[in-house]
Amino acid sequence: MPEKRTYFDNAASTRLDERVMEAMKPYFFENYAVATSEFAYTQGIEARESLDEARAKLANALSCSPEEFIFTSGSTESSNMAVKGVAIALGNKKGKHIIISKIEDFPVLQSAQFLGNQGFRVTYLNTDVEGFVNLDDLQKAISDDTILVSIQHANQEIGTIQDIERIGGICREKGVLFHTDATHTFKRIPLDTAKIGVDLVSVSAHTIHGPKCIGGLYVRNGTPISKWMDGGFQEFDLRAGLENIPGAVGFAKAVELVTEEENRQLETMRDHIIHRILLEIPDSTLNGHRRNRTPQNVNISFHYVEGESITLHLDMHGFAVSTGSACFSRSLQGSHVIYGIGGDHERAHGSIRITLSRYNTMEEADAVVNTLSDVIRELRIISPLGKEIRNKEA
């Protein structure tokens, strides 16, 4: 067993920051009332004030007003709420057509598939080899019955950042609502709702050292959207369910703690890892764009080897990473993102994603590259693929 464990799967989850924990603590032990009790007793009033304060901080981060920010249980719920909520509100009034990209994360992808089974028409936009949506295709795809365009801010696997400013512009011009999943860009890449023509934005705390199971949806004032989770009248009567006050407070604290300096450091570490791998490990291909990618994302395909074997070897050396291999997924299908950008089976099955956080160091970055280099060499000795090519080179 390795002595030290290093977590490089920060797109999936991040370590909670102690300062976030400290901010949340009083709401577990001292004031655990819910905000809906504000008309009954003092603790309820305090709870309401804490929730409002947290909401104001989140709204500030998105340059919106507090009533435009709805707390949810995470970005999965946010995206479900955005896509299905708009479909319910406009499906029988305006039309039944929605547009998404082929490489959306599962909440948007599967919400669209669900609507497809309910009689909606769904257009899945192609991307180029680096994962950018073709804006001409988007222009052409929008028709009279289009009610929503949902294109992510950046990709969950390959980090490609879409030009949401121009996408928002196109949607505005055509009078269509625009939702973006910003799970992997919130506080990492600027997103100013006052400047960008976006109507709905999904965000989450778990990617920025906040607690799990708290997220939010920005809903621009006046956006037609149906309440989807029924029950009480919480969240401006848009999302029923007990308010997660410790979560909201923790989320707000986490947002405060991300700095521009940290993002630049992540970028430096990212570029160092990419540079070393491409230089030192033969037959490796970067997935996504070299610069136009989230600061925390590295995704590289190693030819002739399979990803689950790579991740398992890395785990035995103490490194946690992720792969787009079919063997790794419960669906037994290779990454829809790598296929979406035109990658073949080998590229999907051999793709490794390393995602960075505040707590990773340059020493760890070098260590994972060194180990990766050894692991790939060993697995290629076993592999029947690519031998002829490699022998020629040698």
Added chain:
Amino acid sequence: MKFPYSDTVLEHFRHPRNVGKIENPDGKAMEGSPACGDMVGVYIKVDPDKKTISDIKFESYGCASNIATGSIITELAKGKTLEEAKKITWQQASEALGGLPKIKAHCSVLAIEGLRSAIQNYEERHGLAKQQEPTTPEIIKRRLKKVMNPISGLDVVRTNLIKELELKDGIVRVVIDLPGNHQFAPAIKEEITEKIEPLWDINKVTVEFTE
């Protein structure tokens, strides 16, 4: 902490036995494809008098269960007669490895097929194989028994996933009793095509789903 893989699987994964190619093998085979994410190559040397496997090596492109199964079958087959080696089953390999996760059955069964195909390859090259017979629905069914139903880890025939099977003028049509948007539908379709298409007198394979 409990890994999905047994200690023996992990041990063979880390230190696979008999890895590589044999120069001028008496029999060889490659099973699987990059499409399904797993490939196994098996190479054998055969003692011509005793008809035993005197040497065996394997190569693997695949996940841990694929590598470990490739490794264990080389140990199980070495020294055995061809007839004995042909009878090695996935179940035996799995038991020798201390058990394999069911969802990984389709990755690991490839090594067993690789071994059998390498023996068949030896027999064909040494005039020991039977005459090439025309494909019948029975032969197709036998091949379908090698396609795993990932839901249960058992094959698609035994788990009654094959709703219809048609063979006409070299064209095979298979109807699977699953909705087309089922999570395993694409994987099953691809595997069935890969298993049946190589048959010498089959020109086309179509796989359909019930909804």
